[in-house]
Amino acid sequence: xxxxxxxxxxxxxxxxxxxxxxxxxxxxxxxxxxxxxxxxxxxxxxxxxxxxxxxxxxxxxxxxxxxxxxxxxxxxxxxxxxxxxxxxxxxxxxxxxxxxxxxxxxxxxxxxxxxxxxxxxxxxxxxxxxxxxxxxxxxxxxxxxxxxxxxxxxxxxxxxxxxxxxxxxxxxxxxxxxxxxxxxxxxxxxxxxxxxxxxxxxxxxxxxxxxxxxxxxxxxxxxxxxxxxxxxxxxxxxxxxxxxxxxxxxxxxxxxxxxxxxxxxxxxxxxxxxxxxxxxxxxxxxxxxxxxxxxxxxxx
Amino acid sequence: xxxxxxxxxxxxxxxxxxxxxxxxxxxxxxxxxxxxxxxxxxxxxxxxxxxxxxxxxxxxxxxxxxxxxxxxxxxxxxxxxxxxxxxxxxxxxxxxxxxxxxxxxxxxxxxxxxxxxxxx
Numbered sequence: 001x002x003x004x005x006x007x008x009x010x011x012x013x014x015x016x017x018x019x020x021x022x023x024x025x026x027x028x029x030x031x032x033x034x035x036x037x038x039x040x041x042x043x044x045x046x047x048x049x050x051x052x053x054x055x056x057x058x059x060x061x062x063x064x065x066x067x068x069x070x071x072x073x074x075x076x077x078x079x080x081x082x083x084x085x086x087x088x089x090x091x092x093x094x095x096x097x098x099x100x101x102x103x104x105x106x107x108x109x110x111x112x113x114x115x116x117x118x119x120x121x122x123x124x125x126x127x128x129x130x131x132x133x134x135x136x137x138x139x140x141x142x143x144x145x146x147x148x149x150x151x152x153x154x155x156x157x158x159x160x161x162x163x164x165x166x167x168x169x170x171x172x173x174x175x176x177x178x179x180x181x182x183x184x185x186x187x188x189x190x191x192x193x194x195x196x197x198x199x200x201x202x203x204x205x206x207x208x209x210x211x212x213x214x215x216x217x218x219x220x221x222x223x224x225x226x227x228x229x230x231x232x233x234x235x236x237x238x239x240x241x242x243x244x245x246x247x248x249x250x251x252x253x254x255x256x257x258x259x260x261x262x263x264x265x266x267x268x269x270x271x272x273x274x275x276x277x278x279x280x281x282x283x284x285x286x287x288x289x290x291x292x293x294x295x296x297x298x299x300x
Numbered sequence: 301x302x303x304x305x306x307x308x309x310x311x312x313x314x315x316x317x318x319x320x321x322x323x324x325x326x327x328x329x330x331x332x333x334x335x336x337x338x339x340x341x342x343x344x345x346x347x348x349x350x351x352x353x354x355x356x357x358x359x360x361x362x363x364x365x366x367x368x369x370x371x372x373x374x375x376x377x378x379x380x381x382x383x384x385x386x387x388x389x390x391x392x393x394x395x396x397x398x399x400x401x402x403x404x405x406x407x408x409x410x411x412x413x414x415x416x417x418x419x420x
Binding site: 082126226230242257260269 | 318319320322326332335336337338340343354357358361362363364366367369391392395396397403405406408409410411412413415416417
């Protein structure tokens with residue numbers, strides 16, 4: 001297995017073309033969301049060309065209409081006005097990121113872990129008063145580098161994961177096998193997809209253990225990954241928590257004993273279960289790890 | 301009896317059911333307060349005991365609230381609830397490992413999770 005050279009664009013192209021296509025509408029949305037106040041008009045214009053977002057907006061609005069025994073709406077702007085810009089932003093991000101993840105080439109264990117971290121990151125972001133949709137996207141993408149390894153050589157990556165589950169250090173194994181670790185590859189993929197720099201920086205730093213964090217998103221994802229394991233999302237016999245970053249908690253001014261934190265834990269669990277149910281899945285167990293290798297072999 | 305929680309807390313927790321907003325129906329009653337925020341700005345506050353109506357559901361959707369706790373019309377008995385809680389705590393001990401070896405940062409999270417009502 002030749003080592004990956006991230007300086008070579010052809011290498012990234014090789015990997016990116018084997019991954020699900022990244023939804024361009026999310027890239028545009030992330031730029032819009034850098035502004036706290038985004039008008040309904042701008043969001044509707046973005047949504048109009050995307051049938052998935054349009055469908056979800058109409059479905060959400062019509063659910064409300066039926067509660068009031070009113071006829072269904074077919075006009076997108078009217079539907080968007082009814083559900084409001086907050087919900088619109090969530091739908092735009094979630095619909096496309098779930099579609100990106102739910103692509104058949106993505107192993108289910110990867111999908112469920114990414115979804116869990118995304119939901120937990122979003123909930124923690126709301127507790128901390130930070131940008132929650134950006135946290136969701138960063139959560140979905142935080143381990144995209146692992147998916148990159150997987151599409152490149154599923155057998156090698158499967159063997160590496162088995163060693164990591166047996167206790168060996170994952171990123172060291174990745175560097176030995178592929179020449180880079182999943183954080184480095186993930187950052188390179190984020191740049192290739194022309195995502196905001198903050199997403200790439202977060203992917204690169206989410207396993208870091210600094211005494212102090214400088215930005216908001218990396219500690220959010222760091223804590224989200226820890227908390228999703230602690231909440232057993234998704235279920236896995238391998239879920240373990242060995243450390244919790246006090247520096248991340250301090251940076252975000254979060255406390256586990258905050259009276260609202262118990263509610264946050266419950267929301268994470270229910271949202272994850274509900275999302276899986278909508279997609280026709282149940283919480284994955286470690287048996288899926290072995291199936292994932294077979295899927296990878298079928299892709300070659 | 302679970303050593304970590306008093307009977308009143310067990311009774312309150314057992315009577316709560318967390319639901320996605322899509323499954324809410326008018327007539328349900330909020331069992332936990334709901335707050336909506338944009339950044340640090342509070343945009344919605346619904347206290348415990350709020351009766352859910354079509355307008356409430358519309359408000360929740362509008363503010364991007366994904367799920368809430370309502371009063372459960374058919375809660376588990378105290379005995380059933382304590383069993384669920386003990387199973388959840390046993391699972392947490394597997395995830396976090398030996399309590400005697402836990403560092404303080406893990407211990408703080410472990411302790412809080414032990415008190416959270418298990419999913420039903």
